[in-house]
Amino acid sequence: MKIALKLAWRNLTGAGLRTWLNVLVLSFSFVVIIWLKGIMTGWDHQAKTDMTQWEIGGGQYWHESYDPYDPFTLAGSHAKLPSQLENAMKAGDLTGLLLTQGAIFPEGRMMSVVIKGLDPGQSILKLPSRKLGTTASAIPAIIGNMMAKHSKLKAGDYVTLRWRNANGTFDATDVLITDIFSSNVPAVDAGQIYIPLATLQEVMLLPDEISLIVLRDKTDGWNEIPGWKYKSKAELTKQVDEMIKTKSAGQTVLYFILLLLAMLAIFDTQVLSIFRRQKEIGTYVALGYTKQQVVGLFTVEGSMHAVLAALLSAAYGLPFLAWQAKAGWTMPVDTSEFGMAIAQTLYPVYSAGLVIGTVLTVTITTAIVSYLPARKIARMNPTDALRGKLQ
Amino acid sequence: MIRKFTKSALLLLLLALAEIATAQDGAAILEKVDANMSSDNRIFESSMTIHTKRGSRTITSKSWSEGNNKSFTEYLSPAAEKGTKMLKLEKQLWIYSPSTDRTIQLSGHMLRQSVMGSDLSYEDMMDDRKLNEIYSSEIKGQEKIGDRNTFVLLLTAKVEDAAYYTQKIWVDAERFVPLKQELYAKSGKLLKRMEMSNVIQVQGRWFPATVIYKDMLKQGDGTEFKITSIKFNQTIPPHLFTKASLKQ
Numbered sequence: 001m002k003i004a005l006k007l008a009w010r011n012l013t014g015a016g017l018r019t020w021l022n023v024l025v026l027s028f029s030f031v032v033i034i035w036l037k038g039i040m041t042g043w044d045h046q047a048k049t050d051m052t053q054w055e056i057g058g059g060q061y062w063h064e065s066y067d068p069y070d071p072f073t074l075a076g077s078h079a080k081l082p083s084q085l086e087n088a089m090k091a092g093d094l095t096g097l098l099l100t101q102g103a104i105f106p107e108g109r110m111m112s113v114v115i116k117g118l119d120p121g122q123s124i125l126k127l128p129s130r131k132l133g134t135t136a137s138a139i140p141a142i143i144g145n146m147m148a149k150h151s152k153l154k155a156g157d158y159v160t161l162r163w164r165n166a167n168g169t170f171d172a173t174d175v176l177i178t179d180i181f182s183s184n185v186p187a188v189d190a191g192q193i194y195i196p197l198a199t200l201q202e203v204m205l206l207p208d209e210i211s212l213i214v215l216r217d218k219t220d221g222w223n224e225i226p227g228w229k230y231k232s233k234a235e236l237t238k239q240v241d242e243m244i245k246t247k248s249a250g251q252t253v254l255y256f257i258l259l260l261l262a263m264l265a266i267f268d269t270q271v272l273s274i275f276r277r278q279k280e281i282g283t284y285v286a287l288g289y290t291k292q293q294v295v296g297l298f299t300v301e302g303s304m305h306a307v308l309a310a311l312l313s314a315a316y317g318l319p320f321l322a323w324q325a326k327a328g329w330t331m332p333v334d335t336s337e338f339g340m341a342i343a344q345t346l347y348p349v350y351s352a353g354l355v356i357g358t359v360l361t362v363t364i365t366t367a368i369v370s371y372l373p374a375r376k377i378a379r380m381n382p383t384d385a386l387r388g389k390l391q
Numbered sequence: 392m393i394r395k396f397t398k399s400a401l402l403l404l405l406l407a408l409a410e411i412a413t414a415q416d417g418a419a420i421l422e423k424v425d426a427n428m429s430s431d432n433r434i435f436e437s438s439m440t441i442h443t444k445r446g447s448r449t450i451t452s453k454s455w456s457e458g459n460n461k462s463f464t465e466y467l468s469p470a471a472e473k474g475t476k477m478l479k480l481e482k483q484l485w486i487y488s489p490s491t492d493r494t495i496q497l498s499g500h501m502l503r504q505s506v507m508g509s510d511l512s513y514e515d516m517m518d519d520r521k522l523n524e525i526y527s528s529e530i531k532g533q534e535k536i537g538d539r540n541t542f543v544l545l546l547t548a549k550v551e552d553a554a555y556y557t558q559k560i561w562v563d564a565e566r567f568v569p570l571k572q573e574l575y576a577k578s579g580k581l582l583k584r585m586e587m588s589n590v591i592q593v594q595g596r597w598f599p600a601t602v603i604y605k606d607m608l609k610q611g612d613g614t615e616f617k618i619t620s621i622k623f624n625q626t627i628p629p630h631l632f633t634k635a636s637l638k639q
Contacts, residue, residue, distance in 0.1 A: 110609055160608050169556050170574075171578055172582060
């Protein structure tokens with residue numbers, strides 16, 4: 001094996017530019033695959049972290065009628081806090097939100113919104129709820145960046161908010177935008193306005209009623225509460241997993257093309273080597289190598305491209321990947337309109353499993369591609385090979 | 392001392408009686424308004440002109456309605472809206488679009504959207520209960536609108552599910568038709584204003600043929616709703632108020 005490695009190294013370095021071109025293409029595949037997979041992992045990590053911090057907390061309880069995809073359910077989705085959760089509420093381990101539909105009229109334009117009643121004292125979600133505690137001449141309200149952009153509202157602006165209370169009676173008042181928050185989670189921003197929970201409960205004629213409960217952490221034994229549906233963090237982030245799965249599947253095509261290019265180069269190199277080095281093959285056999293040992297020799301030689309590519313990737317890829325992990329990749333298009341939890345700048349996350357997995361996949365693929373043309377050696381006539389006769 | 396007390400009690404009694412009398416008068420006026428405005432059924436053709444910042448557009452339609460819970464409307468023009476049909480049964484509303492040949496049901500917040508960009512929401516069109524059933528009324532005074540004397544009535548919801556908690560209504564003192572109506576939110580904010588004109592007499596009842604609706608929270612000059620022909624208490628085939636009639 002040692003001789004095989006030595007011979008492979010000598011032959012590869014002897015081939016000069018051809019080897020280094022192959023290695024370069026292969027190393028490019030290494031870096032791109034690791035980087036793209038890192039971006040996906042980073043997005044997954046960022047989306048779930050942002051969703052946890054801004055929207056879902058450590059899990060949620062939904063009123064049994066509540067369906068976030070069906071706004072018609074909002075009117076009937078409210079109940080008092082279940083008694084089982086009262087102590088947790090007092091301890092600040094959960095917070096309740098009341099949801100209802102309404103409309104705002106910025107500059108006389110009507111915009112449908114979901115009005116969310118949020119406890120100003122809550123600390124589970126990153127929403128700047130303390131800004132709802134400020135006393136003002138009008139009801140204080142907060143909105144997200146995207147909502148502010150669409151409604152052309154700024155902090156300090158007054159806007160008329162209209163809703164219908166639990167009995168269906170219209171009510172309207174001016175609210176003061178006390179803060180505009182910036183979040184990567186559209187589910188807490190687009191088409192939404194937050195006002196103090198107690199105020200919304202009062203004007204909706206729904207004292208102490210809430211539509212959903214956000215937990216700080218999952219606590220065992222809370223699963224079954226009549227009238228409420230428990231939604232685990234994993235369930236609430238399922239759509240991120242599905243999105244990333246879809247995106248990863250799309251990226252696999254790119255990986256395949258990159259690897260195909262590199263493997264074609266290696267395959268060609270192997271075919272050419274076997275064609276041009278028939279005398280050498282014959283000599284190996286004459287010196288006592290079995291045909292399988294010669295096949296092994298050529299396979300090692302081909303596979304060594306992957307090893308060299310890994311080393312080359314480390315040389316230029318490590319600084320690049322490290323820089324990307326720090327600086328991130330800023331997407332050239334505005335991501336706020338994507339409708340999913342995605343930051344404008346994604347920071348790739350590389351795990352040991354990702355790096356080892358990629359290196360192993362590429363190396364094994366290279367070994368297989370190197371072996372395939374080398375099988376021809378086993379069918380060669382050693383005498384003819386020694387004479388350099390074309391076979 | 393006793394005489395003083397008796398005087399005060401009498402005064403209070405008179406004030407209370409006057410209050411009751413005013414309320415009763417208010418109710419009586421409202422009843423006359425309802426008698427003019429409500430009917431067992433009606434068939435009318437109308438045009439709705441929507442004034443926006445970018446200009447105005449007119450939509451014509453023909454409607455059949457029965458009581459408070461059944462109505463059917465077919466849009467006649469412009470070409471883009473022609474053939475669109477709307478069916479209201481109880482609290483449900485279906486719209487048929489001929490371009491897609493599909494019927495959609497509106498409910499929830501969609502009912503709060505404006506009808507064809509006008510100042511009327513689908514809900515506004517759907518809620519046509521008698522005023523006397525929903526509101527208690529109080530005469531607040533008399534005013535002149537144009538050359539007509541009107542009673543100014545303050546209506547306060549007496550049922551829980553009234554869309555507007557209070558209304559101010561100017562009723563023609565002679566013909567008992569509303570000439571102006573203001574709809575308020577529970578907070579007291581003015582939400583909508585209606586101005587009625589062109590009062591005509593049809594089948595013995597007075598009816599305002601033109602209504603200008605204005606959503607006070609929105610920009611724009613409002614929506615002008617003109618009735619070009621109206622007939623009360625006609626025979627309407629029952630099958631008209633079925634979903635099947637939308638596609639016919």
